[in-house]
Amino acid sequence: MLLEYIKNYLLVILLSLIVSLILCSYSKYLRIFYYTTKLPGPTALPIIGNILMLVGNHEEITTIVLNKVQEYSPIFRAWLGPVPLIFTVKPEYIQEILNHGLEKAWIMKQAGYQLSGDSIMSSKVSKWKRNRRIVVRGFSPILLKSYFKVFVEKNVILIENLNKKLNDDKPFDIFEYISKTTMDAVCGSTLGYDVNAQNSNSSYYNAVQNLFFLMFERIFHPWKLPDIYYKFTEDGKQSEKSRDVILGLASKIITERRKIQYENAMQNHTLEIQDIKKNVFNKPLLDYLIDITENNQEFDNEQLRDEINIVILGGYETSANALSYVLLNLAAHKDIQERVCKELFEVLDGDLNRPIEIDDLPKLKYMDMVLKESMRLYSTVPIIAREITKDIQMGDFFIPKGSTCVIPILSLHRDHNLWKDPLKFDPERFTPENMKGRHPYAYIPFGGGPRNCIGIRYAWMFMKTLLATLLCRYEFHTDLNLNELKMQMEVSLKLVGGHQVRITSRIKN
Structure with a gap:
């Protein structure tokens, strides 16, 4: 009798907790719903909201989103x-969102899990804070200098491959060449591993491109978001296969580097744990993280794999995309291309056969401006989303805790209220004089706030090194009309039809 009473009592408590959680969650939703309805936005249909805006291919959806942002700027709501x-x-x-919305939005986590796992790209704030402090030590100034020589080595291979396209009248997609170079450079520098993507038909490269597409295909078709349904779809099966290939490479790299680490450890004294955590020996990223897994139970092998995977994905794709747009812009604006080259020649003292050196990079001021302007006009990461973790007042509108806020960076960088003649390619926007008074969150190519990109200096150093190497040897041309480019949102901003250019030898005066 007593046992039965206790059993029923516990059951009542359990049911009460379940009901309380449901009511709590429901009341939270009602609060968000109430305040969101006060925002302007396109007419929404019952139940399905604005999902009809997502009918079409990626290019068409991208156009619709950009048009709606422009129509309802500076703030509006839409219903998924x-x-x-x-x-x-x-x-x-945006400043408020990125500084008080450190949690990544659920929709990006759900659609992007197979891409990023539980890495610092998508993990919860508590885990992100802990792991970011660890991973960022692999991008110290001393290590960046050691990575530079790998950049130069991989650029030599790129030149060898591009020479086959020299003086060819038929245009080609420069992204295919640069993306494989960046993959080689990222793996060779931070991981100490040669994937040889430039001289092989890499299944990894193809898997990444497929998974990037499928991630936004899932976001654009919300009925595919639930895992219980998605895993049985054709997209879900393709996504799982691509993920297996991607994680397979990360695991292979870790296994081989761990073996080398073990052999080296047998020849050296045991390292102090505090020295390992601080990376006082300035080991490359992967070697340092392997040390961490051996001495930190919270940073296990699965976490190591996820972090290494996102370093490869984030490092190669975004840099390659940014560089491809820069070269396309220089090909279309010959006067700007010549000005970049003039500065480069002056830094090299007129000796175009001299390899670029790391100390040359800070001197390339105009190249900095060109890179920034290209990344403004063609935002490498076109859109990000965050979950607000505290109530925020945005002008006349109140945004409650738990809301999902979307920042269309591509639209921000092309906003008529922030940029004069925003569709014009004009590096002069980034002279020190013209940057004065500009809001720091009007230009966020690497995100903003505490959860911005940790590889900014790495990416900048690599991009300038590769750009200088190419411009010493080639003049870039294009037949594309940049006013008629068609783009589509994915993890990075993809150009429909590719970055089609032609190259000729640069005249050496």
């Missing part, structure tokens, strides 16, 4: 079924 999304391109609002 019953789920509200709040869009904004106002720098003051």
Whole structure:
């Protein structure tokens, strides 16, 4: 009798807790719903909301999103079924979001898990804070200098491959060449591993491109978001296969480097744990993280694999995309291309056969401006989303805790209210004089706030090294009309039809 009473009592408590959680969650949703309805935005249909905006291919959806942002700027709401999304391109609002919305939005986590796992790209704030402090030590100034020589080595292979296209009248997609170079450079520098992507038909490269596409295909078709359904779809099966290939490479690299680490450890004294955590011996990223897994139970092998995987993915794709747009812009604007080259020649003292050196890079001021302007006009990461972890007042609008806020960076960087003649390619926007008074969150190619990209200096150093190497040897040309380019949002901003260029030898005066 007593046991039965205790059993029923516990059951009542359990049911009460379940009901309380449901009511708590429901009341949270009602609060978000109430305040979101006060925002302007396109007319939404019952239940399905604004999902009809997502009918079409990636290019068509990208155009629709950009048009809606422009129509309802600076802030509006749209409904992904019953789920509200709040869009904004106002720098003051964006600053609040990125500094008080450190949690990545659920929709990006759900669609991007197979891409990023539980890495610092998508993990919860508590885990992100811990792991970011670890991973960032692999990008110290001393290590960046050691990575530079790998950049130069991989650029030599790129030149060898591009020479086959020299003086060819038929244009080619420069992204295919640069992306494989960046993959080689990232793996060779931070991981100490040669994937040889430039001289092989890499299944990894193809798997990554496929998974990037499928991630946004899932976001653009919300009915594919639930895992219980998605894993049985053709997209879900393709996504799983691509993930297996991608994680397979990360695991292979870790296994081989761990073996080398073990052999080296047998010849050296045991390292102090504090020395390992601080990376006082300035080991490359992977070697350092392997040490961490041996001495930190919270940073296990699965975590190591996820972090290494996202370093490869984030490092090679975004840099390659940014460089491809830069070269396309230089090909279309010959006067700017010549000005970049003039500065480069002056830094090299007129000796175009001299290899670029790391100390040359800070002197390339105009090249900095060109890179920044290209990344403004063609934002490498076109859109990001965050979950707000505290109530925020945005002008006349109140944004409650738990809301999903979307920042269309591509629209922000092309906003008429922030940029004069925003579709014009004009590096002069980034002279020190013209940057004065500009809101720091009007230009965020690497994100902003505490959860911005940890590889900014790495990417900048690599991009300038590769750009200088190419411009010493080639003049770039294109037949594309840059006013008629068609783009589509994925993890990075993809150009429909590719970055089609031609190359000729640069005249050496």
